[in-house]
Amino acid sequence: MEIQQALFCISIVVILFTLIPLIRHDFWVFRVFEYPRLQKLVLNFSLLVCHAFYFPATTLQKVVVVILVFNLIYIIYQVFPFTKFGKKQIVSSKSAANDKNITLLIANVYQDNRDSDSYLKLIKKCNSDVLLMVETNSWWEQQINVIGEDYPYQLKIPLENTYGMLFYSRLQLRNGKINYLVKEDIPSIEVEVQLKNGQWVKLYCLHPEPPVPQENPRSTERDKEILMVGKSAKDCQLPVIVMGDLNDVAWSYTTELFGKISGLLDPRRGRGFFNSFNAKYFFLRFPLDHIFCSTDFTLSSIKRMESCGSDHFPMCVSLQYNPKVEALNEQPFADESDLELAEEKLNASTEN
Missing domain, CATH: 3.60.10.10 (Endonuclease/exonuclease/phosphatase)
Known part of the structure; x- marks a missing residue:
C-alpha cells in the first residue's frame, strides 16, 4: 500500500513537471522544466513499469496511471523530432568538404x-x-x-x-x-x-x-x-x-x-x-x-x-x-x- 501511495505521489510530480512549461510565463519556475525532456521520459516510463508490478488500488490512482500514459505519449511526441527517426531540417552535404x-x-x-x-x-x-x-x-x-x-x-x-x-x-x-x-x-x-x-x-x-x-x-x-x-x-x-x-x-x-x-x-x-x-x-x-x-x-x-x-x-x-x-x-x-x-x-x- 505504501509503495502504491509513493508511486502515486511521484507520478503527480512528473505530470506537473510536464504541464508547468505549458504556462508561458517568464518566471524561472515555469521555464526550467522545459529542459529535462529525456529525463521526464525515462521517469514516466519507469513509473508505468512500477505501476504494472504494483497495480493501483484506488480509482484515483488508476486515473493518475491513465494520465501518465497520455503524458508519456506527449513527451515522446516532443522528443521524436530530435531523434534519428525525426525529419531532418537540413539535408546532408553530398559533396566533400570544399571552399564552400x-x-x-x-x-x-x-x-x-x-x-x-x-x-x-x-x-x-x-x-x-x-x-x-x-x-x-x-x-x-x-x-x-x-x-x-x-x-x-x-x-x-x-x-x-x-x-x-x-x-x-x-x-x-x-x-x-x-x-x-x-x-x-x-x-x-x-x-x-x-x-x-x-x-x-x-x-x-x-x-x-x-x-x-x-x-x-x-x-x-x-x-x-x-x-x-x-x-x-x-x-x-x-x-x-x-x-x-x-x-x-x-x-x-x-x-x-x-x-x-x-x-x-x-x-x-x-x-x-x-x-x-x-x-x-x-x-x-x-x-x-x-x-x-x-x-x-x-x-x-x-x-x-x-x-x-x-x-x-x-x-x-x-x-x-x-x-x-x-x-x-x-x-x-x-x-x-x-x-x-x-x-x-x-x-x-x-x-x-
Missing part, C-alpha cells in the same frame, strides 16, 4: 576552469575555420592568444562576469561589431565572414543569461536577446549562421519561435540531441550550445567534442554553402500568432 565549407567550434570554457591545454589540443584537433569561446576573461585570453598566428582575425571581449567572448577566425572578416542588445554587461558579436570561395556569410554570436535564481529569475532578457537576433537574421540579405550558448534547450517554445521568426534551421533535428550541458552529470544533460543556419546550407558534420574540464561539451559543426538546396531544406514559417508573440517578447520590459 565553414567549420565552427563553440566552447563554453567555464570561467574558473584552468584546463586551457585541453582546449588548445581541441582547437588543433577540430581545425575549425571559426572559433567562439564564451565565459572567457583576461586569463583565458592570455592562454588562448598562442593561436593568433593560425587565427589572425579576432574579436575579443574578455569579461570577469562569465559573459566574456573570444572570437577567432582563419577567414577574413568585415563589419565586425560588439553589441549589447539587452544588458550593458552582456555582449554579443555580429560580423561577416568570407568563405574561401569568396561568399560572405553573416555570423551572430550570443550568450544570454539563463533563467535561474542566481543569474536572472526571469527569461525575459534571454528571450528578448534571442528573438532580436532572430529578427535581424531574417532581414539579412546574406547567408546567416547563429552560434552560441543560448542557455535554452533546442525544443523550448522560445527556440522554436526563434526558428520560425528567423527562418534558420537546427542541424540537430533528425540527427540526435547532442546534449552539450552538463558535462559533469550524465543524468542532467540538455542541448544548450547551438549553431543555426539559413536554408542555403547543407550539413557536412555535427559533433559533440570531448570535455575539457568545463561543465559544457564543445560543439563542432561543418556547414557547406549551397543555395541550390534551399528547396530541399525545411522552410520555417511564422503565422500570425507567432509574430504577435515575438513582438510581445521583443517589447517586454526588462526592468525587474
